Amino acid sequence: MIEVHRVSVLVLVLALSAACCLGFGFVLQQNAAQRAPLSDFLSFRLLIDLVKVPRWLGGIALMVVGMALGAAALGQGELSLVEPLLATNLLFALALSRRQTRQPLGRQGWAGLALLAGGVTAFIVAGQPQSGAATADPMRQWLIIGVMIGLALLLTARGRRSRLGSGPVLLALAAGLLYGVQDALTRVSGQTFSEGGFAELMTGWQPYAVLAIGVTGLVLVQSAFETASLRKSLPALTAAQPLAGIICGVGFLGDRLRTDAVALGWEAGGLLAVITGIVLLGLHPAMPTGTATVTERTRVASPAVSPASP
Template sequence: MKTFLALAAACFLGIGFVAQQHVAYREPLDEMLRFKLLAHLIRQPVWLLGIAAMICGQILSAVALDEADLGRVEPLLATNLIFALVIAHGVYKEPLSREVWLGGALVTGGAVIFLAFGQPHGGRTTGPASFRWLVAGAVVVIAAGLVLAARPRSLRTKAMLFAAAAGMLFGVQDALTRSSLLELGEGATVALRSWQPYALIVIAVLSLLLAQSAFDAAPIGISLPAMTAVEPIIGIILGISVFAEHLRFTGAAVVAEVLGLLMIVTGIGVLGRSSFLDKPGPSAARQDGGPG
């Protein structure tokens, strides 16, 4: 049952990403990183359906995690990239290049291997005043650096850097959500006195803006993989550093984890070399047809 729930969650996440990218890619390029982009998208029914699908995926993944440990569920959730590529291929009736399939397989396979062998476990609650949260702050700073580094780059590079930054913030969002729920368990008053719920709202909006900016810049085969790969890795890093979880460090596990990371990096590199036709101009909206 837990396997079915995790795969269903990954499928819904893939549907959500495709629907969001389908709409965001048609927005003008000069709306990237502007809240005007979200203001336009929120009025689009297909985009809202994409958000609804993502919420369904997150609910199903939460149920799966309640029935099984993280090490068994997270690798299955990482297959959402493959679901997204297959769905995009079916929706747009366009052949995806060999590079896209190879890159997608490497990124997904690497994430699955890393998560399956890493198997974070243990951990404890961390108070809002703990210095451990500085690690989450450092992640946010690095994400901001990626956004700044993307500004003079090509659309392809912008999409990948924005996606990586979004994935980092999604990882921070996961940690803040976990902490906020733990605070809420101690009472609503305790939760409202903490900074985490408010930081969660800010990070959620910024991560959504970055994700949609990545989708605005490039087709899903280029704009999604970095996001999919980075989020669980940042989640694991914050789980270890903030919640004192433990990662497996046996000989075989370390080799597999390194292999998984290398596969992710290689897959993103392959996707970066795949064919991609830039959008026609800095203010042009994508017209009818598939995003690719």
């Protein structure tokens, strides 16, 4: 059982509420993005076209609320604690998708749920994340951020070349890495604001990086949603984000995890269970399959979503 003095109830409530909003928001976004013109793939025009679709706006509104709740959770708890909790957004996405498709959970669903929830609990209980002093070595910070962004760029380049094959999975992985970095920088921005106020916050580079990474990640996610079902895109996104966030938290934000052999074994096992659970839930029959046909995309694109010019 999670020790009360280790894990704040407030952090749990904030993080799980954020996961709920994110999960519901992802389902609504994919419902709309799958009917967007394919010519908008990996283009900011995709966001301009989708902003005309009410369902997508509803999904974005939920996502914004989820990100705000996640930021509040990050302000109260360690990144290494909050990230695994945010990964439960897939449970809420499955709940909404299951309501739409009326599919029972079955063995696969219950197994995925148990692995995801049990893995998150095992990681938190074994690791006992604690805050510490952020690393004084800026090179480590830039190295970790650079590696994450570099991997995201490589995945995006590869995904661009196979957009109807492995592309959506690669784009979702890239977005997950960026969102993990965004969460880390959100925590830094929150600390700066609490210590120096709005003026000091706006003189730093972190809030602008949060905005730029957020918009870029949004384009990647919507492009993945546009060209593949939630079964292919959402599990990759959900798995990559907490891993990137934990690396950033431990790497340069000063988060501390237990490092004895037993604890490390449980932490690794917990993360493996989380990823396995995410895959099982993502492949569940309740998750919507396929994308809209070309005819449907043409119909939606005009006049609700106008085709992008070449």
